[in-house]
Amino acid sequence: MKAKTPYHHGDLKEALLAAAESVLDDSGLHGFTLRESARRAGVSHAAPKHHFGDVRGLLTEVAARGFQQLTRRLKTKLRAAGDDLDAQFVATAEAYVGFAEAHPEHFRIMFRSDLVDMQSPSLMSAALATFTEMTNVIRRQRGEPEIGAESLDACMTSAQLINDILIGWSHIHGYAHLKLEGQLAMIPKAAQKDMLATAGRRLARLVRS
Amino acid sequence: MKAKTPYHHGDLKEALLAAAESVLDDSGLHGFTLRESARRAGVSHAAPKHHFGDVRGLLTEVAARGFQQLTRRLKTKLRAAGDDLDAQFVATAEAYVGFAEAHPEHFRIMFRSDLVDMQSPSLMSAALATFTEMTNVIRRQRGEPEIGAESLDACMTSAQLINDILIGWSHIHGYAHLKLEGQLAMIPKAAQKDMLATAGRRLARLVRS
DNA sequence: CTCTAAACTTGACATCGACAAGATAAAATG
DNA sequence: CATTTTATCTTGTCGATGTCAAGTTTAGAG
Numbered sequence: 001m002k003a004k005t006p007y008h009h010g011d012l013k014e015a016l017l018a019a020a021e022s023v024l025d026d027s028g029l030h031g032f033t034l035r036e037s038a039r040r041a042g043v044s045h046a047a048p049k050h051h052f053g054d055v056r057g058l059l060t061e062v063a064a065r066g067f068q069q070l071t072r073r074l075k076t077k078l079r080a081a082g083d084d085l086d087a088q089f090v091a092t093a094e095a096y097v098g099f100a101e102a103h104p105e106h107f108r109i110m111f112r113s114d115l116v117d118m119q120s121p122s123l124m125s126a127a128l129a130t131f132t133e134m135t136n137v138i139r140r141q142r143g144e145p146e147i148g149a150e151s152l153d154a155c156m157t158s159a160q161l162i163n164d165i166l167i168g169w170s171h172i173h174g175y176a177h178l179k180l181e182g183q184l185a186m187i188p189k190a191a192q193k194d195m196l197a198t199a200g201r202r203l204a205r206l207v208r209s
Numbered sequence: 210m211k212a213k214t215p216y217h218h219g220d221l222k223e224a225l226l227a228a229a230e231s232v233l234d235d236s237g238l239h240g241f242t243l244r245e246s247a248r249r250a251g252v253s254h255a256a257p258k259h260h261f262g263d264v265r266g267l268l269t270e271v272a273a274r275g276f277q278q279l280t281r282r283l284k285t286k287l288r289a290a291g292d293d294l295d296a297q298f299v300a301t302a303e304a305y306v307g308f309a310e311a312h313p314e315h316f317r318i319m320f321r322s323d324l325v326d327m328q329s330p331s332l333m334s335a336a337l338a339t340f341t342e343m344t345n346v347i348r349r350q351r352g353e354p355e356i357g358a359e360s361l362d363a364c365m366t367s368a369q370l371i372n373d374i375l376i377g378w379s380h381i382h383g384y385a386h387l388k389l390e391g392q393l394a395m396i397p398k399a400a401q402k403d404m405l406a407t408a409g410r411r412l413a414r415l416v417r418s
Numbered sequence: 419c420t421c422t423a424a425a426c427t428t429g430a431c432a433t434c435g436a437c438a439a440g441a442t443a444a445a446a447t448g
Numbered sequence: 449c450a451t452t453t454t455a456t457c458t459t460g461t462c463g464a465t466g467t468c469a470a471g472t473t474t475a476g477a478g
Contacts, residue, residue, distance in 0.1 A: 012456080028323055033434065044458045046436085051456090055435065108323070111390045114239055114314075118391045131395060152395065162400040163407055166393075167380065170408075174383020175375065181320040182327045184375075186340060186361065191371040198372055199379075206415050221425080242465060253427045255467085260425090264466065420478085427472070434465075441458070448451075 013051045015041040020062050024105040032105075034058065059109055060117045066110040067126035070099050074133045085208070088137050090200035093172045097196060100176040107180065128152065131169075138164045141207050164207045171203060222260045224250040229271050233314040241314075243267065268318055269326045275319040276335035279308050283342045294417070297346050299409035302381045306405060309385040316389065337361065340378075347373045350416050373416045380412060 019040035023032050034055045035045045052058040073095040081091035100107040109115060116123065132149040138161060139146060147155055156162060175195070178184055184192060228249035232241050243264045244254045261267040282304040290300035309316040318324060325332065341358040347370060348355060356364055365371060384404070387393055393401060 030323055034436095035434065045434090046459080047457055049436080049457095105323075111386065111392065113390045114237055114317070118394070127392070128395065156395065156397055156400070159400055162396055163404070163411075166384065166396070166401075166404060167408060167411065170383035170387060171376065171380040172383065173387055174379035174381065177320065177386055178379060178382055181322045183320065183336070185327070186337065186365065187371055187375070188365055191365070191368055192375075195372070195375060199376060202372075202376065202415060206411060209414075243467095244465065254465090255428080256426055258426095258467080422477080423475090425472100425474075428470085430469085431467090432465105435463100437460105437462085439458100439460085442456080444453105444455075446451100446453070448449100 012041065012043060012047065016043075016048055016051060016058065017061055017065065020058055021065075021106065024062070024109070025103075028105050029108060056115065056117060059112075059115050060120045060123050062106070063110045063112075063116045064120070064123040064126040066103070066106045067123070067130045069103070069106075070096070070110075071126070071129045071133055073099050074130065078133070078137065083140075085141050086201050086204045088140065089168070089204045090197050092134060092137050092168070093175070093196045093200050096172045097176045097179065100180050104180055107176070111177075125149070134169055135161075135165055138168060138207065141204065167206065168203055171199065175199070221250065221252060221256065225252075225257055225260060225267065226270055226274065229267055230274075230315065233271070233318075234312075237314050238317060265324065265326055268321075268324050269329045269332050271315070272319045272321075272325045273329070273332040273335040275312070275315045276332070276339045278312070278315075279305070279319075280335070280338045280342055282308050283339065287342070287346065292349075294350050295410050295413045297349065298377070298413045299406050301343060301346050301377070302384070302405045302409050305381045306385045306388065309389050313389055316385070320386075334358070343378055344370075344374055347377060347416065350413065376415065377412055380408065384408070 016037055020032070020037040022040060023036050027036075034048050037058065038045050038047050041047070048058060052061065074092065077091040077095040077098075078088060081087040110127075118124070128149050132147070132152055135152065135155070136146045139155075141164070142161070179192075225246055229241070229246040231249060232245050236245075243257055246267065247254050247256050250256070257267060261270065283301065286300040286304040286307075287297060290296040319336075327333070337358050341356070341361055344361065344364070345355045348364075350373070351370070353370075388401075
């Protein structure tokens with residue numbers, strides 16, 4: 001009977017995060033509520049307060065986990081891409097867009113500064129990890145050694161590097177976002193087919209030039 | 210006394226849209242409610258139903274008006290830019306990013322397929338007008354004649370054209386969105402300064418190549 | 419002038435996020 | 449081991465929201 005419904009959940013924080021993600025998958029951001037998340041975790045409607053404060057706190061952690069997933073995806077794809085420079089760009093784009101398509105609601109929340117506390121340490125460090133991964137793609141392109149997240153700030157002095165990062169990231173993010181929000185409807189599906197590959201090659205050429 | 214509070218508002222639809230936009234400017238998407246919009250328009254809480262159905266209907270019209278504003282901004286900036294190709298790209302980027310910064314909440318809503326009915330005729334035609342404006346920038350780059358919104362579909366056959374549009378639009382949109390959502394915090398402000406101009410030139414070169 | 423349909427109001431309901439106060443159990447303390 | 453503290457979770461409540469149903473007012477057609 002103790003195993004049935006112990007007063008103390010044990011790992012409620014984790015359970016609530018998982019529940020929140022399942023709500024998002026099922027009902028989207030629109031159907032997402034604190035109370036529904038609590039319901040799925042099998043606790044009372046006010047239980048989340050102790051762990052996350054308010055709905056913003058919960059969503060912030062959800063967003064952080066999104067960046068962690070994205071980072072993992074990037075690492076996997078990049079490892080598979082090998083040393084080819086074009087392939088690295090394509091892999092980055094595929095990982096990014098792939099994540100957005102696989103977890104649209106999750107992706108949305110990661111870029112909603114009105115819903116989430118972008119200053120939160122856990123969110124910032126998760127986002128920084130993703131950013132570092134993409135920065136290293138550019139650095140490899142430029143024949144520079146990879147860096148860790150801790151020394152990112154120090155590298156943000158080269159105007160050329162920053163420009164390349166911004167061009168690459170903006171493009172990939174923009175494409176992912178436009179596609180996710182149904183803005184590419186007027187463009188024939190067939191043309192979007194190898195869009196990622198073509199864009200990857202062109203971006204690579206741009207950065208190399 | 211009749212002029213004070215006539216039972217029939219006269220142009221409630223317009224008044225509600227204006228009220229909704231003022232709510233968004235003041236309190237953001239988070240503070241936006243149907244009832245508050247009705248309050249500011251001076252009508253009862255259920256009045257919007259007759260004109261917009263539900264909150265989604267209202268936001269859809271708000272989004273459509275956003276695209277109309279963006280189109281106007283693009284036209285103005287492009288006219289000022291003259292015939293120089295680089296300048297046209299820079300102008301497009303400035304208009305786009307400028308709008309996002311001037312009306313962040315409005316901009317957000319335009320790309321929220323979960324909040325808005327992207328199939329709505331008025332929204333679709335407004336978005337199409339914006340898209341046409343940007344397509345014509347590319348077409349001028351390529352020395353092709355400008356087209357109207359009605360003949361857009363017919364032009365979406367050239368893979369090269371589509372690719373150029375996607376690269377340009379994705380980049381500008383991605384940059385605007387990332388900046389709006391505070392994701393460029395780790396990049397020094399100084400470096401972002403002439404980001405738009407540099408990117409414009411590089412994109413122009415890319416499209417020309 | 420009458421009547422009908424559009425435009426708006428009033429009232430109600432379920433649900434939400436947040437808060438306060440209480441209950442329970444784990445952990446620290448003695 | 450006994451006790452006290454503290455973290456964790458529950459119950460109850462509040463104002464506010466979106467939506468619906470039913471009633472009220474007015475414009476405009478016939």
